[in-house]
Amino acid sequence: MDAVTPRGASGTGTFAVDLPQFSGPLDLLLTLIREEQVDIYDIPIARIAQQFVERIRTLELNEAAEYLEMAARLLRIKVQLLLPAGEQELWEDPRAELVRRLLEYQQMREVVDLLERRGEERRSHFARAYLPTQPVPPQAPLALSLVELLTAVDRVLRAVSRPDMHDVVPRALDVPGAIDAIRAVLALRARALLSDMITGAREPWQVLSMLLGLLELAKLGELRVQQLRPFSNVEITPTDRDAASEAA
Amino acid sequence: MTPLAKLLEAALFASARPITTEELAALSPDDSLAALASAIDELREHYDVDGHGVELQEIAGGWQILTRAEYTEAIERAQLASRPQRLSAAALETLAIIAYRQPISRAEIEEIRGVGIGGVLKSLHERGLIDVVGRGEGLGRPLMYGTTPVFLEHFALRHLEELPRADELAIALRAPAQATLD
Numbered sequence: 001m002d003a004v005t006p007r008g009a010s011g012t013g014t015f016a017v018d019l020p021q022f023s024g025p026l027d028l029l030l031t032l033i034r035e036e037q038v039d040i041y042d043i044p045i046a047r048i049a050q051q052f053v054e055r056i057r058t059l060e061l062n063e064a065a066e067y068l069e070m071a072a073r074l075l076r077i078k079v080q081l082l083l084p085a086g087e088q089e090l091w092e093d094p095r096a097e098l099v100r101r102l103l104e105y106q107q108m109r110e111v112v113d114l115l116e117r118r119g120e121e122r123r124s125h126f127a128r129a130y131l132p133t134q135p136v137p138p139q140a141p142l143a144l145s146l147v148e149l150l151t152a153v154d155r156v157l158r159a160v161s162r163p164d165m166h167d168v169v170p171r172a173l174d175v176p177g178a179i180d181a182i183r184a185v186l187a188l189r190a191r192a193l194l195s196d197m198i199t200g201a202r203e204p205w206q207v208l209s210m211l212l213g214l215l216e217l218a219k220l221g222e223l224r225v226q227q228l229r230p231f232s233n234v235e236i237t238p239t240d241r242d243a244a245s246e247a248a
Numbered sequence: 249m250t251p252l253a254k255l256l257e258a259a260l261f262a263s264a265r266p267i268t269t270e271e272l273a274a275l276s277p278d279d280s281l282a283a284l285a286s287a288i289d290e291l292r293e294h295y296d297v298d299g300h301g302v303e304l305q306e307i308a309g310g311w312q313i314l315t316r317a318e319y320t321e322a323i324e325r326a327q328l329a330s331r332p333q334r335l336s337a338a339a340l341e342t343l344a345i346i347a348y349r350q351p352i353s354r355a356e357i358e359e360i361r362g363v364g365i366g367g368v369l370k371s372l373h374e375r376g377l378i379d380v381v382g383r384g385e386g387l388g389r390p391l392m393y394g395t396t397p398v399f400l401e402h403f404a405l406r407h408l409e410e411l412p413r414a415d416e417l418a419i420a421l422r423a424p425a426q427a428t429l430d
Contacts, residue, residue, distance in 0.1 A: 023337045023338050023341055023361070023363070024338075024341075024361055024362045024363035025362050025363070026361070026362040027362075066362060066363045066364070070362065101360070101362070104360055105360065105361070105362070107414070107417050108341060108344050108345055108348075108360060108361075109341070109344075110417050111344035111347070111348065111411065111412075111417070112337070112340045112341055112344045114411070114412070115340055115343060115344055115347075115403055116340060118403040118404055118405065119334070119335065119340075119402060119403050119404075120334075121317075121404060122401075122402065122403060122404035123320075123331045123332060123334070124317040124320045124331075125303075125305070125314035125315055125316070125317055125320065125404075126314065126315040126320065126323060126329045126331075127264060127265075127312055127313070127314055127315075128261065128262075128263065128264045128313065129264065129329060
């Protein structure tokens with residue numbers, strides 16, 4: 001009782017053995033309670049703690065930490081029980097939490113028994129055998145010449161260098177120039193299409209300039225930009241010239 | 249047997265896993281669900297009454313043709329098929345907790361079992377018996393685990409509700425939130 005730590009664990013100095021027959025400290029505790037035939041709601045903590053410590057000492061636990069923690073918990077409860085309770089009305093049995101956990105654990109074991117029975121029942125039937133997916137046949141060993149290898153490398157490098165995506169050349173947009181061009185077109189025509197406006201543009205920056213110019217002029221109220229259907233061509237009409245007839 | 253029952257038999261024979269009622273219904277969309285149910289009954293009776301080496305079982309929300317238990321040993325002895333390994337006590341305890349408390353985090357399971365369960369959880373996951381079903385609200389948003397259809401198949405359960413309700417067990421499993429001492 002005085003030593004919680006299995007001292008020296010019978011000479012070897014280590015915890016050597018695990019407890020295959022117990023699946024954890026709660027399992028061991030429940031077993032002791034059953035063996036001692038004590039009431040789970042009124043556990044004689046001193047006796048059970050003694051048994052627990054003895055058991056984990058004689059069995060030289062491998063996964064001792066969890067068992068030791070439980071031993072410490074038992075001793076703490078024992079101490080709490082020894083302390084005078086005082087006159088507090090709120091005194092709670094220090095064993096209450098342990099009892100709750102034990103009951104919960106015991107109920108879980110009931111479910112385990114049930115699952116074990118069901119699993120055993122199912123194991124006594126075979127289903128159609130599971131057919132594993134056909135393994136991919138291994139490739140024939142490579143037989144290549146150096147030339148073929150170098151050709152392949154060359155092909156890869158060529159493919160890599162072609163897009164040249166990272167060579168960004170800054171190009172200023174020419175919005176004022178585009179605005180001039182649009183104004184020039186609209187001075188001659190009552191209606192223009194976006195596609196007409198950008199046919200002359202060869203570079204993306206020219207198209208972008210044109211688009212920004214259009215938006216700028218629309219904002220200034222010099223023209224109206226209209227798209228009748230999604231993805232249809234964009235119609236551009238000057239607002240100061242007979243807008244009413246075009247609005248229809 | 250009716251043509252529908254034969255069709256079901258062929259489909260069930262072709263599958264290594266249980267086939268759900270909906271999947272069976274898709275085999276013959278013109279037939280009503282009532283016709284399907286009676287065809288399933290017909291097939292089951294055909295196996296049971298006429299005396300067959302196989303039987304029809306309802307598992308995991310579906311149907312599966314299984315060999316009869318009395319032939320298991322002979323089949324295994326002849327090494328034509330082998331039974332899956334039994335689950336360890338630790339695995340069963342963990343599964344039992346997950347089945348009742350899902351979705352549940354690893355820490356909550358460890359609290360109930362009183363031991364660490366990292367390895368067990370991993371092997372259950374690898375066997376497809378459990379899966380991550382979400383993340384909890386608690387500290388660190390822990391992974392939450394739940395059982396899978398494979399779990400139902402492994403224990404030949406029709407559905408999770410076939411397990412006894414918590415209050416039907418000899419000792420009622422209390423709600424997880426209870427006054428704790430420490």
